[in-house]
Amino acid sequence: MTTQTLTPFTPDRARIEALSQQHSSEPRAVLEARLAAFEKFERFPVPGERSQGWRRTRLDGIDLSPVEPERSVCEIRLSAADADRGIVVQTLEAAALTGAPALANIDTGHSIEHFSALAQALWISGGAIRIPAGAHVAEPIVVDWKAGTYPRLDIYVGKGARVAILENHALSGRLTAGIVDIHVDDDASLTYVHAQNAPRDAVVFSHQRARIGRNAKLITLNFAMGGKLSRADVEVRLEGRGAESDMLGLIFGEDDQQFGFQTLQGHHAPDTRSDLLYKSALDDRSHSSYTGVISIGHDAPRSEAYQANRNLLLSDGARADTEPKLEILIDDVARCTHGATVGPIDEEQMFYLESRGIEPGAATKIIAEGFFQDVFAKAGDDRLVAPLRDLVAPHIGRLGAH
Amino acid sequence: MAKIINTNLDYLARPAYNDVGRPIHFVPQREEHMPDRILEIRDLHVSVGDAEIIRGVNLTIDRGTVHALMGPNGSGKSTLSFALMGHPKYIITKGDVFFEGKSILAMAPHERSLAGMFLCFQYPSAVPGVSVANFLRNCLIARHKNAAPLTPKEFKSLLDNACARLKMDPETLRRYVNDGFSGGEKKRLEMLQALVLQPTLSILDETDSGLDIDALRVIAEGIEAQRSPDRSVLLITHYQRILNYVKPDVVHVLIKGKIVKEGGPELAQELEAQGYDPLINELVEA
Numbered sequence: 001m002t003t004q005t006l007t008p009f010t011p012d013r014a015r016i017e018a019l020s021q022q023h024s025s026e027p028r029a030v031l032e033a034r035l036a037a038f039e040k041f042e043r044f045p046v047p048g049e050r051s052q053g054w055r056r057t058r059l060d061g062i063d064l065s066p067v068e069p070e071r072s073v074c075e076i077r078l079s080a081a082d083a084d085r086g087i088v089v090q091t092l093e094a095a096a097l098t099g100a101p102a103l104a105n106i107d108t109g110h111s112i113e114h115f116s117a118l119a120q121a122l123w124i125s126g127g128a129i130r131i132p133a134g135a136h137v138a139e140p141i142v143v144d145w146k147a148g149t150y151p152r153l154d155i156y157v158g159k160g161a162r163v164a165i166l167e168n169h170a171l172s173g174r175l176t177a178g179i180v181d182i183h184v185d186d187d188a189s190l191t192y193v194h195a196q197n198a199p200r201d202a203v204v205f206s207h208q209r210a211r212i213g214r215n216a217k218l219i220t221l222n223f224a225m226g227g228k229l230s231r232a233d234v235e236v237r238l239e240g241r242g243a244e245s246d247m248l249g250l251i252f253g254e255d256d257q258q259f260g261f262q263t264l265q266g267h268h269a270p271d272t273r274s275d276l277l278y279k280s281a282l283d284d285r286s287h288s289s290y291t292g293v294i295s296i297g298h299d300a301p302r303s304e305a306y307q308a309n310r311n312l313l314l315s316d317g318a319r320a321d322t323e324p325k326l327e328i329l330i331d332d333v334a335r336c337t338h339g340a341t342v343g344p345i346d347e348e349q350m351f352y353l354e355s356r357g358i359e360p361g362a363a364t365k366i367i368a369e370g371f372f373q374d375v376f377a378k379a380g381d382d383r384l385v386a387p388l389r390d391l392v393a394p395h396i397g398r399l400g401a402h
Numbered sequence: 403m404a405k406i407i408n409t410n411l412d413y414l415a416r417p418a419y420n421d422v423g424r425p426i427h428f429v430p431q432r433e434e435h436m437p438d439r440i441l442e443i444r445d446l447h448v449s450v451g452d453a454e455i456i457r458g459v460n461l462t463i464d465r466g467t468v469h470a471l472m473g474p475n476g477s478g479k480s481t482l483s484f485a486l487m488g489h490p491k492y493i494i495t496k497g498d499v500f501f502e503g504k505s506i507l508a509m510a511p512h513e514r515s516l517a518g519m520f521l522c523f524q525y526p527s528a529v530p531g532v533s534v535a536n537f538l539r540n541c542l543i544a545r546h547k548n549a550a551p552l553t554p555k556e557f558k559s560l561l562d563n564a565c566a567r568l569k570m571d572p573e574t575l576r577r578y579v580n581d582g583f584s585g586g587e588k589k590r591l592e593m594l595q596a597l598v599l600q601p602t603l604s605i606l607d608e609t610d611s612g613l614d615i616d617a618l619r620v621i622a623e624g625i626e627a628q629r630s631p632d633r634s635v636l637l638i639t640h641y642q643r644i645l646n647y648v649k650p651d652v653v654h655v656l657i658k659g660k661i662v663k664e665g666g667p668e669l670a671q672e673l674e675a676q677g678y679d680p681l682i683n684e685l686v687e688a
Binding site for chain 2 (some may be wrong): 202230346347348349351352353354355356357358360362365366370371372373374375377399
């Protein structure tokens with residue numbers, strides 16, 4: 001069965017201007033950014049099965065046309081203990097009034113530029129979190145999306161502040177395209193988890209852009225197990241000397257689910273370090289395609305960059321594509337390595353567990369659980385990953401039955 | 403249904419040493435009607451791919467004995483151990499293997515383990531994301547499906563005591579199985595598993611290779627700790643070195659896939675003095 005759009009929605013400039021006016025006194029610069037993004041949207045073609053980064057993605061029966069924008073609503077939860085630390089939580093339009101510089105950024109990513117541009121033209125509301133300089137936030141902040149087609153989140157972590165944020169995305173709707181802007185200022189630290197568990201008939205795009213300041217650290221974990229088709233561009237720019245980024249990804253695919261990630265480890269300052277580990281466990285006929293770019297600029301001597309992509313095929317019908325891309329413009333690199341694997345569970349590993357009395361079905365589960373746990377542990381904050389472990393557990397429980 | 407081996411884990415849950423610092427030895431209750439012959443290998447032929455590696459091995463191990471299987475590189479020692487444990491790549495083309503009187507050829511590797519066989523790997527696999535404690539918990543669950551599970555306290559005490567016996571840092575229990583382990587750490591972890599799982603027959607595949615003298619001593623103590631009237635050990639080794647610490651009851655020499663000589667502990671010393679060459683030459687002349 002193919003999905004048909006009976007009354008196709010076609011965005012235009014007038015619609016965007018009207019939408020901008022709905023927000024009480026949206027700054028002119030924000031409207032200009034919307035219109036510039038819209039121009040990009042019109043220029044970028046709808047991706048097809050041959051588009052870069054979309055290799056072997058099957059698009060038959062998938063409707064990628066724009067959806068009518070709906071107001072985005074999210075619930076942002078802070079613990080009572082953290083309420084008096086000066087943390088500012090507000091709607092995105094409110095943040096725009098007092099200045100949210102990320103709203104002027106119209107970079108559109110790579111593999112999902114068409115949808116990123118669309119989201120940046122059409123977003124209606126969203127959330128903004130501002131952590132004041134020096135604040136050490138005790139409990140994770142949780143963002144739950146309740147509604148919206150183009151959900152947009154803006155996170156600013158002030159100098160020397162420390163915080164953990166979990167964003168849960170499980171929105172229904174034919175297509176959603178979200179934008180996440182993250183700025184980790186000097187000496188600050190943020191652990192950010194993006195958990196995508198949308199219904200199985202949804203198409204989900206996410207464009208995440210992060211900037212990291214001097215001696216600041218960002219850990220991101222992209223967890224994806226929902227949607228019919230989901231893709232994310234995760235871009236990290238290390239802008240200050242000594243900035244660090246750990247980038248983690250975890251995909252669990254079943255049935256005919258398709259996942260795509262394109263990551264960017266962008267080094268733009270000396271002595272910066274990025275370490276990426278993206279893993280997918282794919283059952284049934286699910287598919288994952290991964291493109292990982294390491295970019296080390298002239299301005300980033302003595303940088304270290306690591307990239308690993310591991311794909312575990314749990315059934316004969318599952319597939320994974322992986323492609324590293326290195327753009328290294330400087331000779332003085334401390335270290336840069338990348339590696340990728342695609343394959344079923346290692347036979348020797350299975351035999352090892354079986355030789356200890358564990359039957360093959362149980363051995364498969366234990367190995368798959370470990371495959372995930374390895375990444376969960378690296379996120380370094382069990383409060384953030386415990387809910388994800390619970391989401392995966394019943395699916396792992398079904399493994400080894402076939 | 404495979405027989406569940408000795409479910410009595412109490413001996414490890416108790417302190418390994420009594421209050422005057424002397425080790426407490428475990429003497430398990432001997433069950434009635436347990437066959438005296440633990441392992442019987444009859445005219446075993448094993449191929450890997452097109453190559454026949456084991457070419458007619460006969461070997462029997464009685465309950466409560468420690469056997470050493472010695473041989474030069476390439477003689478088929480590891481092939482024999484993998485074939486006994488049921489690795490799918492090692493194809494038994496002829497002969498039979500009996501464990502406690504029953505043929506095991508139709509049994510899957512996990513069934514052989516549950517029946518009481520244990521292979522101490524020369525190169526054990528890493529299992530990233532699975533902690534040693536979690537791994538052992540799963541091994542015990544597999545064994546005691548129908549028994550009351552150990553309480554977390556009993557389980558912890560069991561593992562802590564096993565670690566103490568092998569002079570292992572209890573922190574090892576939290577690390578991922580063999581992930582980033584040194585050669586010596588891997589061997590110790592294999593011994594730890596043997597201590598916790600209490601197999602009737604432990605097959606140690608070159609557990610002594612690549613160990614410094616201190617680690618060797620610890621491993622030897624681990625092997626000695628498994629010595630009991632009910633349990634047997636097949637110690638596979640290239641070198642005589644470990645036999646300075648573990649005294650075998652019987653020594654077998656494997657060359658080119660066949661047992662060419664058998665004897666008591668003195669045979670190991672003879673090999674240490676003369677090497678394998680005289681035996682290889684005899685074989686060539688024959």
